[in-house]
Amino acid sequence: MARYRLTDRTVLITGATGGIGTAGARALHARGANVVLLGRDASALAALARELGAERALPLRADVTDQAALDEAVERAVHRFGGLDVVFANAGTAPTRPATLATIDAEVFERIVEVNVLGTWRTLRSALPHVIARRGHILVNASVYAYVNGAANAPYAASKAAVEQLVRALRVELGACGATAGVLYAGWVKTGMTRVAFGGDPLATRMREAAFPRPFARAITPDLVAARVVKGIEHRAAALTVPRRWQALGALRGIANPLVDRALIRHARLQALLWSLEDEGERPTRQPAPATGAGAGVDGR
Numbered sequence: 001m002a003r004y005r006l007t008d009r010t011v012l013i014t015g016a017t018g019g020i021g022t023a024g025a026r027a028l029h030a031r032g033a034n035v036v037l038l039g040r041d042a043s044a045l046a047a048l049a050r051e052l053g054a055e056r057a058l059p060l061r062a063d064v065t066d067q068a069a070l071d072e073a074v075e076r077a078v079h080r081f082g083g084l085d086v087v088f089a090n091a092g093t094a095p096t097r098p099a100t101l102a103t104i105d106a107e108v109f110e111r112i113v114e115v116n117v118l119g120t121w122r123t124l125r126s127a128l129p130h131v132i133a134r135r136g137h138i139l140v141n142a143s144v145y146a147y148v149n150g151a152a153n154a155p156y157a158a159s160k161a162a163v164e165q166l167v168r169a170l171r172v173e174l175g176a177c178g179a180t181a182g183v184l185y186a187g188w189v190k191t192g193m194t195r196v197a198f199g200g201d202p203l204a205t206r207m208r209e210a211a212f213p214r215p216f217a218r219a220i221t222p223d224l225v226a227a228r229v230v231k232g233i234e235h236r237a238a239a240l241t242v243p244r245r246w247q248a249l250g251a252l253r254g255i256a257n258p259l260v261d262r263a264l265i266r267h268a269r270l271q272a273l274l275w276s277l278e279d280e281g282e283r284p285t286r287q288p289a290p291a292t293g294a295g296a297g298v299d300g301r
């Protein structure tokens with residue numbers, strides 16, 4: 001397939017004020033694209049647009065849970081640049097501290113689904129007619145959490161698995177019209193979102209170290225992700241995995257996931273950390289594990 005050139009294309013980026021969004025905006029702009037920067041923080045958006053220059057950068061405030069705001073932002077982008085070729089649906093949120101399904105605050109759970117799933121869907125809903133008209137490309141920022149076990153991070157993992165499925169369906173639905181869609185699966189990236197698991201919260205840090213073997217526990221830079229985003233769009237890639245060390249696990253997930261899950265159930269240190277997440281008074285669904293069987297590792301026996 002011929003390379004899809006980004007020069008003079010118009011790319012809309014949600015979550016443009018965050019780590020990956022900002023790096024992506026810079027990289028796409030450097031490739032010659034007009035960038036439409038969507039976010040909630042007006043001063044951060046304005047600063048990024050100033051850095052890139054007003055000629056090819058348009059900052060617009062929009063919360064991805066707000067369909068009317070997204071519709072308006074897309075219309076303004078189309079009015080300014082004459083159309084919309086590419087969307088990088090990147091905005092997302094994660095719990096600020098680990099929590100189990102038995103104890104997570106319902107509002108926290110629902111907010112994550114609202115932003116990550118409905119926010120992505122609403123972004124697509126506003127932008128799709130324009131991208132289809134231009135035979136462009138949609139890239140959705142999922143995560144390796146689309147297939148990694150989400151223990152203590154379940155709403156995030158569930159939301160990322162959900163957006164992966166949105167894109168699979170979309171890619172097929174777009175098949176006849178010439179537009180394309182792809183999923184970005186990034187591992188740990190050094191951004192505000194992951195600070196909590198890299199020293200920001202001691203328990204979250206210990207859980208990352210316990211649940212992820214060394215090479216998978218390391219974080220990469222947003223710039224590395226941004227470079228792959230550019231290449232992925234230029235190749236209309238269906239799947240983009242960064243860093244590449246996650247690729248085999250993603251490809252073999254049907255075989256690997258049941259084995260990994262079994263290992264995590266028997267992982268004494270991880271089980272002890274999960275146990276410590278739950279306060280004595282909030283354990284309606286968990287009883288101490290018996291000394292034998294799947295949960296026997298909880299107290300190290």
Ligand SMILES: NC(=O)c1ccc[n+]([C@@H]2O[C@H](COP(=O)([O-])OP(=O)(O)OC[C@H]3O[C@@H](n4cnc5c(N)ncnc54)[C@H](OP(=O)(O)O)[C@@H]3O)[C@@H](O)[C@H]2O)c1
Nearest residue numbers: 015017018019020040063064091092143186188189191193
């Ligand atoms: N960091 C990682 O390790 C990693 C790995 C894989 C995938 N991802 C995904 O990458 C994407 C970007 O995350 P990041 O790591 O760059 O984190 P980040 O620095 O926290 O950026 C998140 C961005 O999303 C925006 N956002 C959150 N809620 C929003 C809402 N309701 N409406 C509009 N924008 C909203 C944030 O804006 P505000 O500042 O206004 O909240 C921010 O610009 C997310 O989808 C995340 O799940 C991250």
